[in-house]
Amino acid sequence: MKSIYLIIVLSPLFGAIIAGFAGKLIGKTATHWIATGSVAFSFIFSMVVFKVHIFDNIGAFDETIYQWMYSGGIFFEIGFLVDNLTVIMMSVVTFVSLMVHIYTIEYMKDDEGYTRFFSFIALFTFAMLTLVMANNFMQLFLGWEAVGLVSYLLIGFWYKKETAIYANLKAFLVNRVGDFGFILGIALIVAYSGSLHYGQVFDVSSDLDRIQLNLLGYDIPLITLICMLLFIGAMGKSAQVPLHVWLPDSMEGPTPISALIHAATMVTAGIFMVARMSPLFELSEFTLSFIMIIGATTALFMGFIGLVQDDIKRVVAYSTLSQLGYMTVALGASAYSAALFHLMTHAFFKALLFLSAGSVIIAMHHIQDIKKMGGLKKYMPITYWVSLIGTLALIGFPGFSGFFSKDAIIEAVAHSNIFGSTYAYVAVLIGVLITSLYSFRMLFLVFHQKPRMGNKTKSHLKECSPIITIPLILLAIPSVIIGAITIEPFLFGDLLKTEIFVLPAHDVLGQMGQNYNGVFNFIVHSFYSPVLYLALSGILISGLIYLKYPFVADILGKRLSILIKILQYKYGIDELYKIIFAKASIYLGSFLSKTGDKTIIDGWIVNGSALLVQKISIVGKKMQTGFIYSYALVMIVGLIVLSIFLINF
């Protein structure tokens, strides 16, 4: 099996290298065949791995591939841990990546950087697989940073666009803030457990739990410090408040990568990481509460911003933020499996929504303002229907994949009783309404109503080619069915029993499992909960506003103008950061440079001492008058002083 795992990981790397170095030489067609082929290869082998792990139950694989380094009693290794959790991630990553590769062939066909783009997305697949297949913290960090690098390169893919190169720098730096915490968390783990290997660290987790660290006079449980630091890493990568600011801006990148990296896979790395570390996080209830509150805040308040966005990609981006918040809430509630379940369903329907948005963008000749669209249903039936599927899955319409995962999360939060769970429950409930409102607002504005675009654009409107629509359809299928098929093994079966560790006191999914009687009953049960009605009222309200009585939108816009302004300014967080971090850092830098280095060190000390020497020498120079009588005077005075000195002794 080891060689199969290696092939899965290395194949996209190979594709990336060929596409990157030889792309210009071998031409566009050969490049996309090689890159897509390499990922397809990975996907097929991932399916093989899926079969033998999930169906044949061969058990987890945990081995070193090579020793990276040894130092100070610690082995730094590259190795794979392939268990059911890994297998699920591998399958999702390679599948979505393959769809995006195919889609890209058409979407980017006229772009100058065609081969570069393929090189990057294949490289991304390699990096993401390295991350999810790691069996140790170092490799996790390696993959973590590598996906960040590719994200940086792809957000700034159109490097001439000022907004794009601003966004990619911002994304990298905000992620680095998260990594700052992450690396410290890893360092603490290594310092106290003496190992980087997951299994060895988890084995001593109860020992770590007993250690207290004295920081600034306070005794802090080590495990809480570790988990908080690790979670800061997750906040960066999975764009949780207050480190969320980079994700909406990342939409400056081409749409296929928004789907792959900034919706389906990379941004969920933080969720994956926390779930993977469940044996540690379970021991720190403080951190779990913190996670839940952060997640709930993200889920609700980022959803609000989605209501006022007019850029088609930004609506989907805020919805991604909000959904990542849902996953985070689930982690806080110790419903790790539910978080992973939502991660999976979300990967499919959000990739679908992004790629559909891309399809609309192509048809609209790169107009992204939904206020300038409308009536596209007639021209783009396939895109419309898959968008509708994606939207229904997103709002959690009964039967669709998102329904199962989101309902499970809300239910789990309801069962949780750690600090913050009440707030989280209210937030995720309101979040359902908000999700449904902004999703259908967008759907109605884009596909229904009368066309609002210019005649020239309108005359060119048509459905995209099959290279675009086939991946859409292939993504639409799991968006509908995957939830119903997998809810049972995922949440209540033993699919993740060995991978996820939950303390009995936190076992909300276990409690839910006692009332679970099959998929059908799960759906029926939803009719007795407020969740469904919130989602439906969202559809109804946006339907009334945007289909029936469009003037209501104008009235609301006037009445609530202050509120809308606040949302449009994203609560002012971006501006605040600009002032307190970017501007202040540069100001501090120039202050230290000018005052510290130039004035004090160079001016006073270095050049000052040179000046001092000069001044002394001027005095000395004055004594060298060249006149014999002045020398004689000095000699006589000296003689007298010396004599007095000698006589006294």
Added chain:
Amino acid sequence: MITDWPILTTLILLPIVGGVIVLMLDSNLAKKLSLFFALLTLILSLPLYIEFDTSTALMQFSENYQWLSVFNIRYSLGIDGFSMPLIILTTITTLLVIIASWQTITYKTSQYMAAFLIMEGLMIGVFCALDSIVFYVFWEAMLIPMFLIIGIWGGKNRVYATIKFFLYTFLGSVFMLIALIYMGNMASSFAILDFHSLKLNNTEQILIFLAFLIAFAVKVPMWPVHTWLPDAHVEAPTGGSAILAAIMLKMGTYGFLRFSLPITPDAASQLDLFVITLSLIAVVYIGFVALAQHDMKKLIAYSSISHMGFVTLGIFISFAIINNQDIAGAALGIEGAMVQMISHGFISAAMFLSVGVLYDRMHSRKIADYGGVINTMPIFGAFVVFFAMANAGLPGTSGFVGEFMVILASIKANFWYAVLAATTLIIGAAYTLWMVKRVFYGEVKNENVTSLKDINKRELLVLASLALFILIIGVYPDILTRVMHATTDNLLQHISISKIK
């Protein structure tokens, strides 16, 4: 391979003799012959790695002859796991710098090439000297070619820069000389290894430690004696900057490992907090200063200081870790410091040579004069983005390895050391990538940028070799760390035992 062939002497003399010959030739022949000598020196230095015995901390490839018998000064050479990688770094960088200067230096070319060859020999001498006077001679002699390189081929303000450079470093080494003579009298020998076993009381140790600290801190350079470096870099020609950053700065940190720690372990242990504080100031303070620079070379110079802060941090946290009864764990800090030295050698050379590529074309180092360079120089741009990422410590490049090791080690010493050190993840990325953004990305900013030509084969060779080394160490650092284990363990055993009776 003849085992008793004096390979270290050969490595010192070959480039020096070569340099003297080159001095007498016309520029065309001089270039070719310099290339030959530099290449030959590199090839001859490879056996040091290949035949290096990783199982022992004893000096290898030793040579030992009577020199000045009156004072018992001996011509004694040898290398261990600390000096060997630095010698290889020297031979690699010198060769690359000579290739990089091939077309760019037209004024007094043969003298320029000769200066680099002679300097190479002297630098190798510093790394393999085992007698402190021999060490001191090489240490001071090395300043002369660098002084000339900046003074003759430098920029407008070169005189100020050279004098500052010379006075700063010279002032530092005078204190070292006093310390060396003092110990030489005590031990009736100037052998560095004899100094290691010399019993010194607390006051002696502290004074000697401070004397060394001044000499080495200037060289590293540590805050606040760092201000000569940005000036020297800005005025130095590209090759001079590359050698200065890649190798000369390492002599200070090498000095800590060779002299300060083993000779005055008790003083070092008492004053470690002082040095750690200076190191952390270098990492954080200088990081912010780098952010505010408008000149690419200055920015990279400050970035060098900040990265060297990691080296001194890694070295001096070892005492705190040893005090926690974790002698093995302290190795992470020392080896991390060593890896950071080598890695920074390659990365800083790459960064300075890259700025050189731009400077050769546009004769400006000002960030504001550039913009959108990647449009006209895509291959070059790809290299620079890679080097920038290495400078920002991205995993998979050598820049990550050293930083990671030092952060892991420093958290064992004190949580807050690690917190401050880890800020480099953010600040380092900020100043490096912000520069990349302003210089390389965006629309082509002016006509000068429009007319830029992408790198030629010669430049490609230089940058690609550096990229390869950075990548190899990043992906498989074991090839570097395995030669250090024995030496590191020996050093840690040695410094964990007090010298005071």
